[in-house]
Amino acid sequence: MKVIVTERIADSGLEYLKEYVDVDFRLDIPREELLDIIKDYDAIIVRSVTKVDKELITRGKNLKVIGRAGNGVDNIDLDVATERGIIVVNTPEGNIISAAEHTIGLMLSIARNIPQAYNGTINGDFRRNKFKGVELSGKTVGIIGLGRIGSLVATRLAAFNMKVIAYDPYIRDSRFEKYGATKVTFDELLKESDFITIHTPKTEETIDIIDEEEFKKVKRGVRIVNCARGGLINEDALYNALKEGIVAAAALDVFKVEPSYDREKQDFNNKLLELPNVVVTPHLGASTVEAQNNVGISVAKEVVTALNGKLYGNIVNLPDIKADEFGELKPYMKLCEAMGALYYQINDIPISSVEIIYRGHISQHNTDVVTLHALKGLLKPALKEGVSVVNARLRAKEMGVEVIEGKIDEINHYSSLVILKITDTKGGISQFAGTTYGDEIRIVEYLGHKVNFEPTEYMLFVRNKDIPGVIGHIGNVLGDFGINISSMHVSPNKSDGTALMIVNTDREIPHEAVESLNNLNSILRAKAVKGLI
The missing domain is CATH 3.40.50.720 (NAD(P)-binding Rossmann-like Domain)
Known part of the structure; x- marks a missing residue:
């Protein structure tokens, strides 16, 4: 790779x-x-x-x-x-502490005019009255976004004896209490803050979250820090607010249009750099050794x-799953993908809906990623390419397939059971169910038959008359094509005199072998399946 x-x-x-x-x-x-x-x-x-x-x-x-x-x-x-x-x-x-500390550093810089004083001093200007600042103690800081970094900033600024208020519509009240922040509306934050610092991701919702209208609401003389993402503050509106004295000072670690951070010299034009009350750093939020x-x-x-196909960790476009939980759910991912992969190999009627029901112990887990594996297995034979666990739900939606998930605590016979119930566009229902024994997976229901077999790479599913000699006929046909039978499972249906035969083979079963089987009088229907695992 x-x-x-x-x-x-x-x-x-x-x-x-x-x-x-x-x-x-x-x-x-x-x-x-x-x-x-x-x-x-x-x-x-x-x-x-x-x-x-x-x-x-x-x-x-x-x-x-x-x-x-x-x-x-x-x-x-x-x-x-x-x-x-x-x-x-x-x-x-990896960099949340560094980003939080840099935020504090920039806030102190614009509170005490540290960069301006440094530049003046090394150039022989020691007029300290020129660089008079303000204290953080007793001031109100408004934190927009109380996530990983925002919460660290909150605890550190509380130690400066600041009143901490915060706005975050996606955070529970208990998190505000945990980090000593008072929950306020966005307008309240703008009106009450002496300092504002932003710690949100950049989305359609947060781009220009502070714009001209917001600057009309802020306390005159407010100081603003942005160590998050360029474009969260409208730069034209900020420039005007700084020129008019609405904003006393701003500290920016990011810009809407980023320069290169590895070239020694470059042309980079941004009018905010022309203002003496703007402190800028070249995206240093994560720039510490640690x-x-x-x-x-x-x-x-x-x-x-x-x-390597291990779907735990910080995957942005998948459900959150931790390493320890991944280990427990991994056999169910494999099981559900195998059950899903059965449908379009034994049925050619389009799907209208799929219901995944989790029963027993498995129902206590976050099973979103297991559902994605079921959808991937289900859709891959139909779509051939372009489907993975990342986009399986999107692909299902594009195909008009309704996805329903259910969880039931109670269960008999098994500690956990996953049921895959597929409804086709003609109203027919195909149902599979499976369970796990440690890392081993077993399908225990197949289209109404109670079974217990392990899905493998190459399989044959046969519905036949429940009469003597059928097993021998199947063995002879497969033998003629040089195919060995690894295992066989038979499930008779006493009510109609038929049986389901599930055969695991050592290699792919060619179309000609399946045709030969379907030509036998004792065979009602034979289907070869591959790629279940």
Whole structure:
């Protein structure tokens, strides 16, 4: 497998990658060249400058994983990646302390005019009255976004004896209490804050979250810090507010349009840089030795893990699943994918809905990722390509398939059971059920038959007359084609004189062998199935 790294990560991260994959480190690679060669790579690792947009993703015919060395993923087109079944991973924990501490540093800088005083002093200007600042103690700080970084900032600013208020519509009240922040509305935060700091992801909802209208509501003389993402504050509106004295000072670690962070000299035009009451740093939020090592190693491990098909960790476009839970759910993922893969190989009627019911112990878990495996198995024979656990739910929606999930605590006979109930467009119902014994998977119901078999790579499903000699006939036909029978399971139906025969074979069963079986008088229907595991 090949991985390209287009921005600087810690050497420790590159060394880790080299242990498992072929790595190309291409710092400052021209975009046109990247577009030309991306087709050769299984994964790409970026930070914040490389735009992994629709054009790049579409050109990446072999891309399986996109790694973001850092928290935000606004430079990655998640919708397109998901559409193409590409896993996107990031490292939200690796640099949170560094980002929180940098926020505090910038806040102190604009409170006490530290950069301006430094520049004045080294140039012989020691007029300290020129650099008079304000204290943090006793002031109100408004935190927009009380997630990982925002909560760390809250606890640190509380130690400065600041009154901490916060706005985050997606956070439970208990989190505000935990971090000593008073929950307020967005308008209340704007009106009451002496300092405002932003810690939200960049989404359609948060772009220009502070714009001209918001600056009309703020307390005059407010100071603003943005260490999160460029574009959260409208830069034209901020410029005007600074010029008019509405905002006393601003500290920015990010811009809407980012420069290159690896060139010594470059032309970068942004009128905010012209103002004396603006402090800027070149996206230093994660630039500490500790954070870079954490992020570099973390993104390398996340990418390698995802390339190896292990779906736990910081996968942005999959349900959250922890490593310990992954181990327990992994057999059910395999089971449900196998049950799903049965349908279109034994039935050619389109699906209208699929119901996945979890019973017993499995119902206590977050089973979202198991459902995705069931959908992947179900749709892959129909779609052939372009379906993965990442986009399986989207593909089902595009096909008009309703997905229903249910959980029931009570169960008989098994500790856990998963039922896959598929309704076709003619109203017919196909039902499969399965369970696990440790890492072993078993299908225990097949189209109304009580069974107990292990799905394998090559299988034959036969509905036959329940009469003597059928097993011998099947064995003879398969033997004529050089196919060995690994195991066989027979489930008779006493009510209609038929039986279901499930045969595991050592190799793929050719179409000619199936035709020969279907020509036998004793065989009602024979279907070869492959790729269940």
